[in-house]
Amino acid sequence: MSITDAIRRLQARVGARPDGVVGPATVAAIEAALNGKAPSLAMRASDIEQLIDDVIKREGGYVNHPHDRGGETNWGITVAVARANGYDGPMRNLPLATARAIYRKLYWTAPGFDRIGALYPRVGAELFDTGINMGQRVAAQFLQRALNAFLGETVAVDGRIGPRTETAVGEFKRLRGREGEAVLVAALDCLQGVRYIELVEGRPLNRSFVYGWFAHRIGQA
Incomplete structure (x- = not known):
């Protein structure tokens, strides 16, 4: 930098x-x-812990849905993510503490969503939840697309939260203040909703999940 x-x-x-x-x-x-x-507007350290609590409550415990390409999950953590982060035991036995550590590192700090949360807590929370459900890169791209819509072609839509994206959020906040946070979250929700519809259109088996996606993911931040 x-x-x-x-x-x-x-x-x-x-x-x-x-x-x-x-x-x-x-x-x-x-x-x-x-x-x-x-x-x-900065988030406190306890806020991310509450976000993790909320995600775990929505995701529940062990699931192995036949239509889910991700296979086994526990606490919302897929088997692939668990293995990549050092857990090699049965997914049914994935410790809650391990799941929380993965959420904190992989879906909050590593993609830079903590830095956005320091500017706009609700936007950070939205990115965190979307990153879990759709991937961190997709969540970051939603933010970048929204910023470009509001500010002009300001940042590359590369799915990486770097200095330019962070600066653009700061500029949006300077221009729109506290009210802007709700508007930016609404824009992210809109992009997320369109993505859900596209996922069902591209793979009808996703119809098993789409109602729950809209019920539990949209409007949560």
Whole structure:
């Protein structure tokens, strides 16, 4: 990461214009944040634990649905993901603590959704849940497509949360404030819903899951 990108990331976090230049407005925003005068939307450490709790509640325990291409799952963790993360025991016996660690690392920190959550908690939560259900890359692409729709062709739709995407979220927040968070979440929900319909159209067996997807995944953030 370049120095300019680092400055833009800091500016996005404190609500300053993310232009990469440390001017009077940036200094004032940093001072306001340090003095507790800036409005805070940042997620607390306990918030991600609550998100994990909510996902586990929705996913339930051991499942091996014949129409699910992912095969066995437990706590919502597929057998492939469990194996890739070092668990080689029976999926029925996957420890809850292991599942929680996988969620925290693989679906929150690694894809950079924690950094988006620091700017807009509900957007971070939406990305986390969508990443679990559809893949982290797809979730990030939804965000990038939405940002480009609102801001112009700002970021590459590459499915990676890098400095440019983070800066774009900061710019959107600067322009739209707290109200913008709900609008951005709504845009992500719309893209997710269209994807569900396409999945059923492309594979009719997914009809076994689509009602539950809409009932339990849309509008959860």
